[in-house]
Amino acid sequence: MLLDAGRQLVDEQPVGWPLEHVRVTDVAKRVGVSVGMLYHYWGTQEDYRADLLDELFSPQRYPPTTVPDLFDTLGQGAAPIDELVRLGTEVEFRALRDNPELRLLMATWAADDPVANPKIAGQYEAVAARWASVYEMVFDAYGLEIRPPFTFQTMAALVTALGEGLAVRSSLDPTSVPDDLLQDPDGDDPRRWGLLGCAFLALLPAFSRPKGSGEDLWALVERVQFSDGGDAHGQG
Amino acid sequence: MARGSRPARRTPEEGRHALLEAGRALANQRPAPPPLDHVRLTDVARHAGVSAGALYHYWDTQDDYRDDLLDHLFAPERFEPAAHVGELADAVAGAAGAPMPPLDEQIRIGAAIEFEGLLDNPDLRVLLALWAAGDPAVQSRLAGHFRGAGRRWADFYEDSFRTAGVEVRPPFTYEMLAVLLGAIGDGLAVRASVEPGAVPVDLDGRGWGLLPAALVSLLPAFSRPIGSDETFWDYLEQFQSDLAAVSPDAR
Numbered sequence: 361m362l363l364d365a366g367r368q369l370v371d372e373q374p375v376g377w378p379l380e381h382v383r384v385t386d387v388a389k390r391v392g393v394s395v396g397m398l399y400h401y402w403g404t405q406e407d408y409r410a411d412l413l414d415e416l417f418s419p420q421r422y423p424p425t426t427v428p429d430l431f432d433t434l435g436q437g438a439a440p441i442d443e444l445v446r447l448g449t450e451v452e453f454r455a456l457r458d459n460p461e462l463r464l465l466m467a468t469w470a471a472d473d474p475v476a477n478p479k480i481a482g483q484y485e486a487v488a489a490r491w492a493s494v495y496e497m498v499f500d501a502y503g504l505e506i507r508p509p510f511t512f513q514t515m516a517a518l519v520t521a522l523g524e525g526l527a528v529r530s531s532l533d534p535t536s537v538p539d540d541l542l543q544d545p546d547g548d549d550p551r552r553w554g555l556l557g558c559a560f561l562a563l564l565p566a567f568s569r570p571k572g573s574g575e576d577l578w579a580l581v582e583r584v585q586f587s588d589g590g591d592a593h594g595q596g
Numbered sequence: 597m598a599r600g601s602r603p604a605r606r607t608p609e610e611g612r613h614a615l616l617e618a619g620r621a622l623a624n625q626r627p628a629p630p631p632l633d634h635v636r637l638t639d640v641a642r643h644a645g646v647s648a649g650a651l652y653h654y655w656d657t658q659d660d661y662r663d664d665l666l667d668h669l670f671a672p673e674r675f676e677p678a679a680h681v682g683e684l685a686d687a688v689a690g691a692a693g694a695p696m697p698p699l700d701e702q703i704r705i706g707a708a709i710e711f712e713g714l715l716d717n718p719d720l721r722v723l724l725a726l727w728a729a730g731d732p733a734v735q736s737r738l739a740g741h742f743r744g745a746g747r748r749w750a751d752f753y754e755d756s757f758r759t760a761g762v763e764v765r766p767p768f769t770y771e772m773l774a775v776l777l778g779a780i781g782d783g784l785a786v787r788a789s790v791e792p793g794a795v796p797v798d799l800d801g802r803g804w805g806l807l808p809a810a811l812v813s814l815l816p817a818f819s820r821p822i823g824s825d826e827t828f829w830d831y832l833e834q835f836q837s838d839l840a841a842v843s844p845d846a847r
Contacts, residue, residue: 362646362651362661363664363668364668365640365641365643366640366643366661366665366668367665367668367669368643369635369640370635370669371718371722372718374722374724374725375628375629375634375721375729376634379619381626381628381629382619382623386622387615387618387622390621391618393615401608401611401612401615408619412620415616415620416623441839442832442836460625460627461624463627463628463727463728463730464623464628466627466725466727466728469789470628470724471725472789478790480790481791484790484791484794488794503839504839509799509804509809510799514795514799514806517794518780518784518810520783520787521779521780521784521787522776522779522780522783524779524783524786525778525781525783526775526776526779528724529742529775529778529779531735532735532738532742533739533742536743536771541767543829555772558828561817561832561835562814562816562818562828562831563814565835565838566812566813566814567813570839577812577813578802581812
């Protein structure tokens with residue numbers, strides 16, 4: 361009963377308030393100034409934390425992606441698209457897993473704070489917009505366009521969600537998110553795939569279609585082998 | 597802080613910026629307070645309607661209580677999908693006696709129910725808050741939790757696949773499928789809770805939400821008819837040749 365009471369309290373508030381553990385005395389010490397100097401800029405510790413939260417989730421402050429560079433290196437559509445996917449997801453996944461800001465994001469999200477939530481949403485929006493434009497550029501170079509009802513925005517939301525969920529699991533148990541699936545187990549092709557890359561590639565035919573094809577996702581679903589139950593959507 | 601002790605004095609704007617950057621560094625070093633640090637015995641006792649003294653009858657210190665509470669939070673029975681796997685099966689099967697709907701319809705309904713449950717459930721916040729704190733003792737418990745939950749979901753997918761006449765496509769395993777789908781679900785639930793419009797529950801008026809649409813999209817690459825010897829790499833080759841056929845000028 362006493363443990364259940366504790367559990368209910370944790371369910372109500374899973375974590376302390378965002379940045380509650382960041383103390384202005386530690387901040388001042390780190391910079392090598394007096395706390396008085398800090399209070400010259402901010403009236404209270406809470407004021408400082410509010411500005412810090414703004415700074416942490418500023419849409420301008422997310423790490424840049426190297427995928428456009430990789431796209432250029434691979435000849436802007438000259439190399440097979442799966443090679444771009446394999447290398448791009450590998451480097452992005454490692455960056456995501458090693459980035460301490462993902463923990464900060466999740467800790468802040470877990471607090472469900474009405475002030476912090478819109479800031480988190482704003483950062484997600486900015487990240488999604490950036491990825492949407494990267495995907496659009498790459499699709500265009502390979503003669504592809506987005507397959508409705510997906511949009512570049514929902515595609516970005518999905519891939520980001522997948523990457524974050526896998527980064528959490530990988531940091532806890534690296535073997536649960538393999539990064540060494542051998543493309544040619546019996547031959548001498550040394551290429552290895554991570555789970556994120558495989559999933560991205562698996563999703564790609566559903567996200568994309570050849571320019572001008574006019575086929576939507578539901579027509580694709582009807583073509584694949586498991587929909588033997590017939591016309592589940594009422595439309596072909 | 598004597599003036600002139602630094603080669604170049606900071607402008608007020610630089611000073612402010614340096615203090616915020618220091619805060620960022622501290623926050624990255626420790627993104628969250630220690631797990632359950634905010635759970636106080638006096639609050640627990642009040643919530644349970646007993647005196648704090650009664651609590652100290654069972655636990656010597658606040659830390660001892662928090663340690664047992666962690667175990668309690670990760671009790672496997674709290675995360676048992678068995679019960680709702682049954683509910684899911686009933687929901688997707690529709691009326692009693694009716695034939696099982698096709699796999700894509702099972703996915704549409706089942707994934708929507710799961711996602712709704714995930715959004716309403718405080719467990720995800722608790723889990724990710726504990727993960728964020730990065731405490732080594734808690735991380736191993738979290739890893740055990742994800743492993744256990746993954747195994748149970750893997751069994752569920754194996755059953756569902758077999759019923760639909762398909763099996764997992766190598767080199768993937770049912771465990772990897774469970775990791776992947778769990779990751780998408782968690783990530784989308786986080787996003788949807790702060791920005792519902794970013795994760796549509798009905799993409800184009802046919803009742804398909806983003807999560808079910810993702811699952812149905814993944815399926816061809818992750819499954820094959822029972823007895824087939826195709827691997828994911830065969831699937832990859834097929835995709836490449838489809839692509840080459842439609843856009844010969846793209847290479």
